[in-house]
Amino acid sequence: MVQQARKAVVAVTGGMGSGKSSVAAYLCEIGGAMGLSADALCRQLLEPGAAGWLAMRTAFGERFFLADQRIDRPLLRTVLFEDREFRQRLDALLHPLVRDEIAGCLERESGHTSGKQTRFVVEVPLLYEAGWEHDFSQVVVAYADEKTCLRRLMLRDRISEAAAVKAMETQMPLADKTLLADYVIDNSGPWPDTCLQVEHLRNLLW
Structure with a gap:
């Protein structure tokens, strides 16, 4: 995807409730970087008439469509959380579209700057699950311990512990992602502690 894989393009990933969005946003803020979100791009692709919406309609018919x-x-x-086969089918439909959107955004934004390298932070929740880790020169994992992630997920989505556990089980264990990362930010504790780590990371990246 990112043919010109460069130090200025950093991927941030993690797990549900690990705080990857907060880490990515703060890294953008202090690093003067442009942020991209795979989830946000996916939501755009699922708007009526968009490429992902059309792909779902072709593959699954009316099952997931409201009256409007x-x-x-x-x-x-x-x-998605209950049917692994369906999740794999949907990922096969949407992941290539999201990947192309990320590549297109990076190319367009890089072209707007003359002589100055643009910094990018791309948040990709399923980076390792999708096999995109080689699209970026640096990968940062936002980590939090399992109990913390579970608590945050229950509060954020207002779901039961059982539902939160089931959701988390659909992704690669966060501990495994930390072993593959270039950098790990431990977001288990107070936010100011996380910020200090991100500030140090910025100096290492740029």
């Missing part, structure tokens, strides 16, 4: 033709996101989320 928008995606029934609660239903989609439920099926």
Whole structure:
């Protein structure tokens, strides 16, 4: 995807409840970087008439569409967490589209600057699951211990512990991701502690 893999393009990944969005946002803020979110791009692709929306309609018919033709996101989320085969089919449809969108955004934004290298922070929750780790020159994992992630996920999505556990089990264990990363930010504790780590990371990256 990122043919010109360069130090200025950093991927941030993690697990549910690990705080990867917060880490990515703060790294952008203090590093003067442009942020991209794979999840945000995926949501755009699922808007009525967009490429992901069309792909889902072709593959699954009317099952996940509301009367106004928008995606029934609660239903989609439920099926994603309960049906591994469906999750794999949907990933096979959407991941290439999201990957192309990220590449296109990086290319367009890089072209807007003359002679100055643009810094990018790309948040990709399923980076390792999708096999995109080689698209970026540096990968940062936002880590938090399992109990902390579970608590945060329950509070954020207002779901039961059982539902949170089931959701987390759909992703690669966070501990495994830390072993593959170039850098790890431990976001288990107070946010000011995390900020100090991100500030040190900025100096290492740029």
